[in-house]
Amino acid sequence: MSIRQHLKLAAQIQLLPVLESGEETLVGGQAVMEGVMMRAPHSYCIAVRKPDGSVVTEEAPLEKVSEKYPIFKKPVIRGVGVLGQAMKLGVKALQFSANVALEAENGAKTGAQTEAPEKPGKAKGPTQISSWAMTLNVLFSVGFFIVLYKFVPLWATEWIRKSVPAVENRILFNLTDGLIRIAIFVSFLWLISRWNDIRRMFEYHGAEHKVVFNFESGKPVTVPNAQSFVTWHPRCGTSFLIVVMIISMFFYALMPFDSFWGKMLTRILALPLIAGLSYEMIRYAARKRGSFLAMLTAPGLWLQRITTQAPTDSQAEVAIIALDGAMALERRQGGELVIA
Numbered sequence: 001m002s003i004r005q006h007l008k009l010a011a012q013i014q015l016l017p018v019l020e021s022g023e024e025t026l027v028g029g030q031a032v033m034e035g036v037m038m039r040a041p042h043s044y045c046i047a048v049r050k051p052d053g054s055v056v057t058e059e060a061p062l063e064k065v066s067e068k069y070p071i072f073k074k075p076v077i078r079g080v081g082v083l084g085q086a087m088k089l090g091v092k093a094l095q096f097s098a099n100v101a102l103e104a105e106n107g108a109k110t111g112a113q114t115e116a117p118e119k120p121g122k123a124k125g126p127t128q129i130s131s132w133a134m135t136l137n138v139l140f141s142v143g144f145f146i147v148l149y150k151f152v153p154l155w156a157t158e159w160i161r162k163s164v165p166a167v168e169n170r171i172l173f174n175l176t177d178g179l180i181r182i183a184i185f186v187s188f189l190w191l192i193s194r195w196n197d198i199r200r201m202f203e204y205h206g207a208e209h210k211v212v213f214n215f216e217s218g219k220p221v222t223v224p225n226a227q228s229f230v231t232w233h234p235r236c237g238t239s240f241l242i243v244v245m246i247i248s249m250f251f252y253a254l255m256p257f258d259s260f261w262g263k264m265l266t267r268i269l270a271l272p273l274i275a276g277l278s279y280e281m282i283r284y285a286a287r288k289r290g291s292f293l294a295m296l297t298a299p300g301l302w303l304q305r306i307t308t309q310a311p312t313d314s315q316a317e318v319a320i321i322a323l324d325g326a327m328a329l330e331r332r333q334g335g336e337l338v339i340a
Helices: 003-014 077-112 131-163 170-192 196-217 223-227 237-253 260-269 271-287 293-307 313-333
Strands: 028-032 035-040 043-049 055-061
Touching (some): 035 196, 077 131, 170 293, 196 313, 237 260
Antiparallel strands (some): 035 043
């Protein structure tokens, strides 16, 4: 892989929490490179459009975490299990789409070599991303997340505290820390959305949301019907992350730690608990869209103006192919579908 390809993959892995949506009993999905992954309770399907216009798919059964480990049926804990599986599946889907892109690129280069023979001893480029390369990208993404959203806001708030005595107050300290974190998050999304490759992924993200809305409406899932819906959805990962950041401000204020590294350790270790609580709120808000808790998802819906873009009919078609593949496999397995 080239440096550009590695950067592109790393950026997309970093965006996984933003792009991922879904729940064990609901239909959801995720945008990938030039495609969409759709999942049902017991199955998933990835559909990717190749440069020649054809669509390649991969589908497979998906075991529910709560069925394998009953403890993940309990509130809060179930959110950790579902999100963990979603991230694992998201990485797998991204790897599949990246492999399709890599094979197409190497195929185009090979096809361009019409007369010039390949030099002896010169190996062809890889057509698959190795597991170690994917692992390194994931580890880099996790490290980048901790530094950008945990270390930097805390360090900046500590620096502000030295000049503004009022920030000594634990509530004001964590409010400042949280607002800095949200500002970094929004700025990062806006800046990375300027990258054409990422913008196309956000278009596929919009296609995924439109098709899920179309399915949830009960209308026949078609390109014209899907295009009639908006691109922002309350179960989107963007809304989830905003809720996580809001809940974090209140949660950290309750933690009795004053040292920098004590606060830093709390921010890392408490992440699963905060994610589980946020999952429950998003889950409730998706079902009770007129409730008070639904107001927490409003900032995420606004922010989806960045992370989702209007898709073309071709992109919506890919999302429908992914949904059809997941649904067909789900029916063959006798799975039960619940519409939010």
